Amino acid sequence: MAAKKTSENKKSYNKIFSKLKEHHKWFSESIPLIASENIPSPAVREAVATDFGNRYAEGWPGERVYAGCLKIDEVEVECMNLAKRLYDAEFADVRPISGVVANLAIYSAFSDPGDTMLAPSIPAGGHISHGKKEHAGTAGFVHGLDIMFYPFNAQEMTIDVDETKKRVTKMAEAGKTPKIAMFGGSLFLFPHPVGELAEFLKGYGMHINYDAAHVAGLIAGGRFQDPLREGANTMTMSTHKTLFGPQGGLILGSAAHEESIKRAVFPGLTSSHHINNMAGKAVAFAEALEFGKKYAAQVIKNAKVLGESLSSEGFKVLGESRGFTESHQIALDVLQYSDGGVAEAELEKANIIVNRQLIPGDIKAGRNYFHPSGIRLGVSEITRLGMKKSEMQEIASLIRQVVIDGRDTGSVRSKVKELRKEYQKVRFCFRGSQLGAYEYVKLR
Numbered sequence: 520m521a522a523k524k525t526s527e528n529k530k531s532y533n534k535i536f537s538k539l540k541e542h543h544k545w546f547s548e549s550i551p552l553i554a555s556e557n558i559p560s561p562a563v564r565e566a567v568a569t570d571f572g573n574r575y576a577e578g579w580p581g582e583r584v585y586a587g588c589l590k591i592d593e594v595e596v597e598c599m600n601l602a603k604r605l606y607d608a609e610f611a612d613v614r615p616i617s618g619v620v621a622n623l624a625i626y627s628a629f630s631d632p633g634d635t636m637l638a639p640s641i642p643a644g645g646h647i648s649h650g651k652k653e654h655a656g657t658a659g660f661v662h663g664l665d666i667m668f669y670p671f672n673a674q675e676m677t678i679d680v681d682e683t684k685k686r687v688t689k690m691a692e693a694g695k696t697p698k699i700a701m702f703g704g705s706l707f708l709f710p711h712p713v714g715e716l717a718e719f720l721k722g723y724g725m726h727i728n729y730d731a732a733h734v735a736g737l738i739a740g741g742r743f744q745d746p747l748r749e750g751a752n753t754m755t756m757s758t759h760k761t762l763f764g765p766q767g768g769l770i771l772g773s774a775a776h777e778e779s780i781k782r783a784v785f786p787g788l789t790s791s792h793h794i795n796n797m798a799g800k801a802v803a804f805a806e807a808l809e810f811g812k813k814y815a816a817q818v819i820k821n822a823k824v825l826g827e828s829l830s831s832e833g834f835k836v837l838g839e840s841r842g843f844t845e846s847h848q849i850a851l852d853v854l855q856y857s858d859g860g861v862a863e864a865e866l867e868k869a870n871i872i873v874n875r876q877l878i879p880g881d882i883k884a885g886r887n888y889f890h891p892s893g894i895r896l897g898v899s900e901i902t903r904l905g906m907k908k909s910e911m912q913e914i915a916s917l918i919r920q921v922v923i924d925g926r927d928t929g930s931v932r933s934k935v936k937e938l939r940k941e942y943q944k945v946r947f948c949f950r951g952s953q954l955g956a957y958e959y960v961k962l963r
């Protein structure tokens with residue numbers, strides 16, 4: 520009996536490792552265009568694999584609840600200092616384990632259940648963590664906030680300043696003045712009008728948070744916008760989308776917000792804060808300080824070229840009147856060929872990894888998350904691998920072959936594999952190990 524059971528267990532155990540290896544190989548032969556993803560350096564992977572991941576360090580450096588944190592404290596102080604330097608901020612809390620947890624800490628610190636928050640709707644680029652209770656959005660479902668959407672200009676693909684002022688004035692008259700104004704989003708082509716609205720919103724006593732989950736690496740590189748200078752009180756983010764991190768979260772603000780944020784993060788929202796990932800964030804922040812400017816510039820250049828190329832290939836690219844994008848993202852409306860869900864599945868067969876995307880107008884037209892009009896593309900990861908203009912043009916052509924021409928996905932997949940051969944190392948990082956970007960590391 521016992522022996523048979525063990526062999527079943529070993530089968531499962533072996534299966535896990537063979538799937539992990541297959542995944543690494545697949546991604547080394549694919550074009551990864553998920554805008555929320557990036558590839559960390561071997562240095563970040565090394566930090567994440569350390570014993571820090573097996574420890575607890577509840578609380579703040581120097582005031583921990585457990586012993587054994589001497590080295591952890593030194594790394595965490597370094598991590599906070601790097602984050603503050605990277606974003607020119609007075610205060611950094613590096614403990615949130617994700618962007619969602621960082622946002623929830625802001626809701627907890629600066630609002631009460633039943634308060635109202637102003638945020639972008641999902642088709643206008645908002646994230647589910649800004650969402651309403653009826654959609655199980657974090658803000659509504661977990662913290663009990665009422666959500667009021669910003670008026671959005673779909674032509675310009677950004678928040679409408681004048682209409683927002685009118686809406687807020689009406690809400691104030693109705694006794695529903697929002698407590699928090701949330702900027703930032705997941706479909707995020709152009710900067711949000713933080714500078715244009717900050718003074719007006721603060722006039723109503725609102726706390727302004729900028730969710731930089733997607734554009735954190737661009738902001739770190741001095742591009743896109745500078746929310747903390749434009750009037751945002753606090754900034755939340757994920758550390759792994761355009762930043763170089765392992766998956767994690769970060770909150771920045773001024774000294775005035777320090778105590779409320781610290782309390783919300785611990786004990787409010789974390790016990791372990793995944794200390795190996797904290798060390799990985801520290802390495803990623805050092806890389807961003809050293810290489811972030813060049814990286815951000817190349818990301819935006821690549822995104823613009825990809826947008827222009829897709830438009831020349833015949834696609835309807837959003838934000839055309841503004842040059843398609845100022846970020847790492849491109850959004851396509853593919854409804855005339857199929858829909859976002861079908862395009863995503865076909866492209867995946869060709870090893871081109873994208874995600875379907877709700878875009879402005881979809882909800883009104885009765886479309887849903889499974890079959891929206893759009894797909895979203897991001898160039899953070901392929902830029903980190905060293906791709907430039909001519910690769911962007913080739914990728915646009917490959918996407919056309921699948922989505923517009925309906926070409927056999929197997930033949931496109933061969934071309935994708937060929938294109939990827941040259942791009943197997945992570946760039947924009949300190950010289951060191953030549954471990955491949957998707958090389959599988961065996962420790963067993």
Ligand SMILES: *Cc1c(COP(=O)(O)O)cnc(C)c1O
Nearest residue numbers: 617618619646704705730732757
């Ligand atoms: C991805 C994203 C988040 C969530 O970040 P996680 O790190 O995945 O929890 C929050 N806000 C926005 C705008 C995002 O795009």
